[in-house]
Amino acid sequence: MTTLTLSRAMNEGLRRALENDPKVLVMGEDVGKLGGVFRVTDGLQKDFGEGRVIDTPLAESGIVGTAIGLALRGYRPICEIQFDGFVFPAFNQIVCQLAKMRLRSLGHVSLPIVIRIPCGGGIGAVEHHSESPEALFAHIGGLRVVACSEPADAYSMIQQSVSCEDPVILFEPKRRYWDKGEVDTAADPQAWLSLNAARTVHQGSDVTLLAYGPMIRTCVEAAVAAAKDGRSIEVIDLRSLAPLDIETIRASVQRTGRCVVAHEAPVTGGLGAEIAARITEECFYHLEAPVLRVGGFSTPYPPSKLEDHYLPDLDRVLDAVDRTFAF
Amino acid sequence: MAVDSGAAGPQRLEGTGGELIQLLTPEGERVEHPDYPLDISTEEIKALFRDLVLVRRIDTEAIALQRQGELGIWASLLGQEAAQVGSGRALGPKDMAFPTYREHGVAWCRGLDPAKLLELFRGVSHGGWDPNEHNFHLYTIVIGSQTLHATGYAMGIQRDGAVGEDGEAVIVYFGDGATSQGDVNESFIWASVFNAPVVFFCQNNQWAISEPLERQSRIPLYQRARGFGFPGLRVDGNDVLACLAVTRKAMQAAREGQGPTLIEAFTYRMGAHTTTDDPTRYRLAAELESWKLKDPLERVRAYLVRTGAADADFFAAVDAEAGELGTRVRKSCLTMPDPQPLTIFENVYSEPNAQVAYERDRFAAYLDSFDSEEVGA
Ligand SMILES: Cc1ncc(C[n+]2csc(CCOP(=O)(O)OP(=O)(O)O)c2C)c(N)n1
Numbered sequence: 001m002t003t004l005t006l007s008r009a010m011n012e013g014l015r016r017a018l019e020n021d022p023k024v025l026v027m028g029e030d031v032g033k034l035g036g037v038f039r040v041t042d043g044l045q046k047d048f049g050e051g052r053v054i055d056t057p058l059a060e061s062g063i064v065g066t067a068i069g070l071a072l073r074g075y076r077p078i079c080e081i082q083f084d085g086f087v088f089p090a091f092n093q094i095v096c097q098l099a100k101m102r103l104r105s106l107g108h109v110s111l112p113i114v115i116r117i118p119c120g121g122g123i124g125a126v127e128h129h130s131e132s133p134e135a136l137f138a139h140i141g142g143l144r145v146v147a148c149s150e151p152a153d154a155y156s157m158i159q160q161s162v163s164c165e166d167p168v169i170l171f172e173p174k175r176r177y178w179d180k181g182e183v184d185t186a187a188d189p190q191a192w193l194s195l196n197a198a199r200t201v202h203q204g205s206d207v208t209l210l211a212y213g214p215m216i217r218t219c220v221e222a223a224v225a226a227a228k229d230g231r232s233i234e235v236i237d238l239r240s241l242a243p244l245d246i247e248t249i250r251a252s253v254q255r256t257g258r259c260v261v262a263h264e265a266p267v268t269g270g271l272g273a274e275i276a277a278r279i280t281e282e283c284f285y286h287l288e289a290p291v292l293r294v295g296g297f298s299t300p301y302p303p304s305k306l307e308d309h310y311l312p313d314l315d316r317v318l319d320a321v322d323r324t325f326a327f
Numbered sequence: 328m329a330v331d332s333g334a335a336g337p338q339r340l341e342g343t344g345g346e347l348i349q350l351l352t353p354e355g356e357r358v359e360h361p362d363y364p365l366d367i368s369t370e371e372i373k374a375l376f377r378d379l380v381l382v383r384r385i386d387t388e389a390i391a392l393q394r395q396g397e398l399g400i401w402a403s404l405l406g407q408e409a410a411q412v413g414s415g416r417a418l419g420p421k422d423m424a425f426p427t428y429r430e431h432g433v434a435w436c437r438g439l440d441p442a443k444l445l446e447l448f449r450g451v452s453h454g455g456w457d458p459n460e461h462n463f464h465l466y467t468i469v470i471g472s473q474t475l476h477a478t479g480y481a482m483g484i485q486r487d488g489a490v491g492e493d494g495e496a497v498i499v500y501f502g503d504g505a506t507s508q509g510d511v512n513e514s515f516i517w518a519s520v521f522n523a524p525v526v527f528f529c530q531n532n533q534w535a536i537s538e539p540l541e542r543q544s545r546i547p548l549y550q551r552a553r554g555f556g557f558p559g560l561r562v563d564g565n566d567v568l569a570c571l572a573v574t575r576k577a578m579q580a581a582r583e584g585q586g587p588t589l590i591e592a593f594t595y596r597m598g599a600h601t602t603t604d605d606p607t608r609y610r611l612a613a614e615l616e617s618w619k620l621k622d623p624l625e626r627v628r629a630y631l632v633r634t635g636a637a638d639a640d641f642f643a644a645v646d647a648e649a650g651e652l653g654t655r656v657r658k659s660c661l662t663m664p665d666p667q668p669l670t671i672f673e674n675v676y677s678e679p680n681a682q683v684a685y686e687r688d689r690f691a692a693y694l695d696s697f698d699s700e701e702v703g704a
């Protein structure tokens with residue numbers, strides 16, 4: 001076990017992926033000498049060369065579009081999008097090409113591409129640097145969407161994403177990049193939790209709190225605080241946003257009878273809506289209350305002085321939890 | 328001269344291509360250029376010098392404010408003052424400017440209160456000024472997007488019949504990195520095909536964060552224009568007089584209906600990309616040292632001293648004014664009120680919106696619940 005920051009764990013995971021398969025490439029803006037604006041690719045170009053760790057021209061459509069071409073030629077590109085708000089120039093390539101190529105070729109073509117996107121707010125940034133666009137991708141058939149919340153998962157999930165034959169959009173919680181955690185870099189990859197699986201990160205019996213990415217830490221803190229008041233919250237880190245690990249979700253909600261979904265993204269049309277609908281179908285007779293959502297507002301992400309109001313914090317999460325007991 | 332006429336473009340600004348258009352050498356010597364005769368008085372040059380000093384002072388103050396935690400981030404214009412002041416002072420009141428996030432010098436020339444710029448970097452608003460008040464659009468952070476907006480705006484000018492004598496034109500700013508974006512290339516096509524009255528002002532500061540120009544282009548950027556069918560030229564971006572002259576000419580051509588021009592202002596980002604960047608990771612200090620010799624302010628100072636156009640009193644007065652401006656900028660930052668939480672829900676739509684109103688009311692009630700707890704406690 002080593003103690004690593006999430007950024008460093010991701011870096012180690014990328015390093016393993018580059019070592020394990022000469023076809024793996026890292027490409028994006030400033031991923032070379034600079035090591036990325038969050039230092040996630042620090043040192044990789046030095047060790048693997050400019051042919052494999054590629055500073056690209058400044059164009060996201062170009063990054064993803066050429067990654068598709070490289071994948072067609074047998075490579076496994078890992079694209080870095082510098083910030084969540086800058087993925088949209090690539091949206092056309094992702095939605096119209098990346099997601100559909102397997103189906104269009106009747107399975108002849110695989111596009112094993114990973115698109116890493118630092119996401120979410122809480123770092124006091126200017127606009128376009130704090131968004132949570134995961135639902136836009138989860139909506140698209142043909143894409144896998146996953147989110148890591150802590151260093152050990154960052155380390156394993158990036159490698160599993162690279163191994164995946166389908167395109168994976170990997171969301172990285174940028175305000176948690178400097179959070180530290182234990183990472184077992186010697187563990188057998190076979191022993192890693194599947195990329196499809198959710199994980200219970202705090203056990204509880206009164207209510208299920210579903211979250212992912214940057215909200216996990218907030219939700220665990222909320223659960224710890226609630227425990228002092230005698231309320232037992234089970235926190236599940238969804239990890240895979242598309243597809244959802246519905247078995248894990250169902251088992252927990254059937255036990256607790258109550259569920260809250262928390263994310264930074266706006267609740268309108270957000271993942272919470274999808275999850276709530278699914279739980280209503282799967283757990284209808286077990287529910288003591290409607291599934292509640294807590295998340296961002298149906299507004300553009302606000303200027304950073306207001307982001308603490310926009311982002312669901314411990315109090316807002318607990319407020320939603322309380323409300324599920326009011327039914 | 329450094330001009331490249333597009334095949335389909337109007338045959339103006341013709342030249343032999345290659346060299347940098349310069350009217351004031353780094354040593355402060357005035358040189359003439361056959362295509363850019365600049366009729367400018369000493370008083371006007373002194374006014375440009377004042378602009379350069381003042382915008383650098385705004386920048387210095389903002390960097391200090393960021394270091395002290397008063398701004399979240401700041402994108403410094405250090406080294407690019409001449410490109411911005413020269414081009415900014417070439418604009419008429421009716422012309423429209425579309426900036427990136429670094430055009431504090433252009434903002435100054437358009438008359439925008441520097442405090443407005445701080446709002447964005449302090450996280451109080453996303454800009455918040457009325458673009459029509461000073462004909463200066465909002466800052467755009469998503470690289471290259473504004474080039475299309477500028478082109479569309481220029482097409483609107485055409486439709487308003489505002490091209491011709493006493494016409495209007497648009498200038499749009501972007502960086503060397505931005506030239507790789509699809510949007511920028513599409514804007515070149517639109518502007519060319521529709522002969523839109525827009526001047527593309529590219530500040531080639533040699534870097535896009537950590538990536539040198541070679542990552543974006545194998546040919547000088549101004550030569551790109553040729554392929555799109557309009558003229559491109561390269562100007563010494565650290566020469567305020569040359570930037571003024573080439574922009575004036577290109578804007579006048581656009582106003583008169585002669586279509587777009589690409590100006591590549593060859594300059595250097597002397598500071599970090601933003602206050603959160605660490606350039607020592609990717610570039611050599613020697614590069615910065617060589618560009619310091621081409622400092623945009625010092626050459627004007629040298630010129631004014633050499634020609635005796637300005638004396639010590641003048642420089643002292645400008646410095647004093649800069650000091651006052653710095654103090655004013657600082658004060659406006661420190662006294663800026665924080666936005667109220669419920670403003671999150673304002674200005675999302677033109678009229679009341681059911682979803683936003685629902686969320687606002689619930690959030691207001693939620694916030695009130697804390698107030699009543701506090702009162703009760
Ligand atoms: C679409 C998009 N992608 C990435 C970024 C992140 N980013 C901000 S500035 C920058 C470099 C811009 O370089 P350049 O166009 O040369 O302008 P400069 O900052 O040098 O003035 C990048 C990559 C962004 N703002 N927008």
Ligand SMILES: [Mg+2]
Nearest residue numbers: 502503534535
């Ligand atoms: Mg640049």
